[in-house]
Each structure stands twice: as C-alpha cells, then as structure tokens.
Amino acid sequence: MLIYGGATQTVNSFAEDVREGLGRIGQKELPSKYFYDETGSALFELITTLPEYGLTRAEDRILERYSHSIADRLAGHGIVVELGSGSGRKTRRILEL
DSSP states (O other): OEEETTEEEOTHHHHHHHHHHHSSSSSOOOOGGGGSSHHHHHHHHHHTTSTTOOHHHHHHHHHHHHHHHHHHHHTTTTOOOOOOSSSOHHHHHHHTO
C-alpha cells in the first residue's frame, strides 16, 4: 500500500481488476472507472477501432444516415443530446448541423 496525502490506496486494485476482467472466459471487460481520465479516454478510442468492437461503427452508420433528421427534431427545443463518453465525436455530428 502507498499513502498519498493521508489516504491509503491499494496499489494492487487496478492490477486485480485487470486480471479479473481480462481473465474471464468469453466476454472480457474492465471496470468503467478506468476510462474517465485522459489516458482512459484515449484507450477507449483505440478499443473502438478494433474489428471486435463493431458498436461504434454501427452507431456511426446510423448517425451518418439519420443525423439531419435527429437535429431537425431537436431544433428549437434547447436539448443537447450526449451520445456516450469518449471524444464526443458522435455528439458533434448532430450539434454541428
């Protein structure tokens, strides 16, 4: 354990989470708490480019096809739609119309 500013933190908790999440049979996962800093966001953006991670590409295809319709329906309502964490690329597709 390391002590930072009086608080005790377990150094091994990250390694344990990684070992547990990636050691699973079948679907691998990591706790989302590791994706909320700058490094985590960059890692997530890289993960979304993997062939195994098709969700982002599917979302991009949907937004490419329907973003104008979505923006038209939201126009004048003062609504901002946040379409997931990360770089904000998907949200910008609608806000920039």
